[in-house]
Amino acid sequence: MTLSVKRLTCCCSCQNGHVSKVQLHFNSEQCDAVPGASLFDCAELLRIKVPTSCRKQGKCKECLVEITQGMECLSDRTAEESHLRENFRLSCRCKIAKDVGVVRCHTLRRGEMRIERHAFKLPSSGQKLKLDPAVTRDGDRVLLDGIEIDRTSGPIHGIAMDLGTTTVVVRLLNLETGEVVADASIENPQRFGGSDVMSRIHYDTQDKSKLLQRTLVGYLTHVIEEFPVDPKSIYELVVAGNSTMRDIFFRLDVYSIGQNPYQSITELEMAAGRRMTTSVAETAAKLHLPINPRARVYGLPIISGHVGADAAACMLAVDIANEKRLVAVMDIGTNTELILGNKDKIYAASCPAGPAFEGGKISCGMPGLTGAIEKVAIELDGSMRLQVIGDGPAEGICGSGLVDLMSELLRIERMNSLGRFEHGEERIELDAKGNDPIFFTESDINELAQAKGANVAGLQILFQNFGIRFEDLDVFYLAGGFGRHLNVQSSKRIGLIPNIADTKIIQVGNASIEGACIALLSKTKRAELESLVKRVTHCRLETHPHFFDFFVEGCQFNPVESKLETENATS
Ligand code: FES
Numbered sequence: 001m002t003l004s005v006k007r008l009t010c011c012c013s014c015q016n017g018h019v020s021k022v023q024l025h026f027n028s029e030q031c032d033a034v035p036g037a038s039l040f041d042c043a044e045l046l047r048i049k050v051p052t053s054c055r056k057q058g059k060c061k062e063c064l065v066e067i068t069q070g071m072e073c074l075s076d077r078t079a080e081e082s083h084l085r086e087n088f089r090l091s092c093r094c095k096i097a098k099d100v101g102v103v104r105c106h107t108l109r110r111g112e113m114r115i116e117r118h119a120f121k122l123p124s125s126g127q128k129l130k131l132d133p134a135v136t137r138d139g140d141r142v143l144l145d146g147i148e149i150d151r152t153s154g155p156i157h158g159i160a161m162d163l164g165t166t167t168v169v170v171r172l173l174n175l176e177t178g179e180v181v182a183d184a185s186i187e188n189p190q191r192f193g194g195s196d197v198m199s200r201i202h203y204d205t206q207d208k209s210k211l212l213q214r215t216l217v218g219y220l221t222h223v224i225e226e227f228p229v230d231p232k233s234i235y236e237l238v239v240a241g242n243s244t245m246r247d248i249f250f251r252l253d254v255y256s257i258g259q260n261p262y263q264s265i266t267e268l269e270m271a272a273g274r275r276m277t278t279s280v281a282e283t284a285a286k287l288h289l290p291i292n293p294r295a296r297v298y299g300l301p302i303i304s305g306h307v308g309a310d311a312a313a314c315m316l317a318v319d320i321a322n323e324k325r326l327v328a329v330m331d332i333g334t335n336t337e338l339i340l341g342n343k344d345k346i347y348a349a350s351c352p353a354g355p356a357f358e359g360g361k362i363s364c365g366m367p368g369l370t371g372a373i374e375k376v377a378i379e380l381d382g383s384m385r386l387q388v389i390g391d392g393p394a395e396g397i398c399g400s401g402l403v404d405l406m407s408e409l410l411r412i413e414r415m416n417s418l419g420r421f422e423h424g425e426e427r428i429e430l431d432a433k434g435n436d437p438i439f440f441t442e443s444d445i446n447e448l449a450q451a452k453g454a455n456v457a458g459l460q461i462l463f464q465n466f467g468i469r470f471e472d473l474d475v476f477y478l479a480g481g482f483g484r485h486l487n488v489q490s491s492k493r494i495g496l497i498p499n500i501a502d503t504k505i506i507q508v509g510n511a512s513i514e515g516a517c518i519a520l521l522s523k524t525k526r527a528e529l530e531s532l533v534k535r536v537t538h539c540r541l542e543t544h545p546h547f548f549d550f551f552v553e554g555c556q557f558n559p560v561e562s563k564l565e566t567e568n569a570t571s
Pocket of ligand 1: 051052053054055056057058059060061062063090091092093
């Protein structure tokens with residue numbers, strides 16, 4: 001539905017029948033807005049739901065909006081917004097300040113975001129997991145590790161959560177049947193503290209009030225309250241996430257993760273003999289989560305450095321502890337996780353790719369949700385065939401569309417392997433039928449090239465350290481919501497993934513949430529993971545002598561071949 005409201009006396013502070021001229025595009029709605037109207041007021045008029053717990057008092061910090069155009073038409077930041085970075089504002093504080101202009105903004109996305117919520121074709125998916133949760137029932141007594149924490153005759157539930165830098169996926173399960181009851185996904189609201197892990201570490205280290213954690217808990221509270229069960233029937237929450245996201249969630253000091261040698265405080269404490277594991281646990285009450293206050297919140301163990309609990313969860317999901325074949329997992333995201341090996345030997349690495357492949361820092365980039373161009377093909381006559389999520393007008397382009405677009409531009413030689421447009425164009429317009437032009441520039445390519453370069457360097461170093469070539473692999477799991485929707489041929493052409501046989505590549509979706517579910521439902525698997533992470537060799541990319549060479553080469557748009565000489569390879 002699109003409203004076109006010319007007189008907004010209901011949200012105009014002047015109340016004088018002022019005819020406004022600022023065109024406000026808010027999510028997929030639009031209206032004319034008058035000076036003095038807050039963006040929250042306009043959202044209410046447009047029936048857009050904005051998260052809030054303080055009813056526009058400037059206290060809860062939940063009413064975040066991202067301004068994508070027209071910041072100059074808005075009032076100056078207020079004191080309540082001093083914590084916000086980049087283009088984020090609090091919609092209850094931010095007002096229209098000009099008579100003329102265009103403002104585009106959106107609330108943090110949720111629900112309809114195209115995040116993969118179910119894993120596919122995983123070894124663990126094919127086996128019936130033996131239910132062995134930490135939370136059990138004895139009559140009406142609810143036990144956590146055998147100790148009574150509540151009494152109820154109703155169902156008992158648990159939550160698995162994949163806490164990503166950009167997106168958060170939450171799945172509610174019945175702990176007695178193992179069934180998924182509901183799931184939800186949101187953009188990580190901590191984006192106001194920066195789009196990558198290092199920015200968040202810096203932000204959280206400076207901010208003693210733990211605003212990143214509190215804001216995330218505020219958003220999670222809304223998600224949990226919308227689940228179709230009594231929140232007090234949720235007795236355990238298992239968290240997978242990279243080291244930084246996990247530790248911020250548990251209110252741990254993340255300073256050391258941002259400093260060489262980039263280790264979580266849990267890793268440092270374990271090395272000093274002060275703890276036995278890098279996994280963490282707290283009560284729900286301590287973290288202010290609205291589930292049963294005596295519920296346990298368990299953070300899966302991290303592997304080492306930035307190779308976090310999400311990578312650990314992926315290992316559970318692909319059952320690498322019992323795998324005889326040689327497998328690799330590549331979970332492409334703001335931080336790309338790489339795992340390589342089998343039951344005998346496992347290597348892992350984390351690549352600081354940044355948010356470009358999730359639409360961040362790209363002119364017309366957006367996450368994979370309704371309105372995103374997800375597929376691109378260029379016809380013989382040069383016209384573009386686009387596939388838009390939801391089949392409506394295009395609003396932007398998401399990661400899989402960007403990979404397709406670059407692959408097609410390469411194929412017809414409109415872009416070269418260095419990422420330059422061959423015909424001197426400043427930008428390439430996509431033939432989208434939406435309200436606004438959607439275009440692609442060389443500086444976008446540069447962002448994507450650097451993200452790709454980091455991933456390729458990680459792949460080369462990991463395989464070289466392990467002593468095998470790409471083609472020696474039996475299975476290459478492409479994981480993560482983004483990985484699920486990639487076109488494999490396009491990805492190989494631009495050099496995003498190794499140039500190996502298609503039959504070895506399996507797109508598995510969100511393996512991290514799958515692993516978190518397994519850990520929630522099985523104490524045995526959880527214990528298996530606790531010992532497995534201690535056997536993983538962490539390859540530190542930043543200290544590798546050839547990192548920069550691999551990175552530079554990986555920034556080019558060519559198929560990626562193994563750098564390990566055959567005669568040096570071991571089988
Ligand atoms: S509604 Fe709570 S800070 Fe804006």
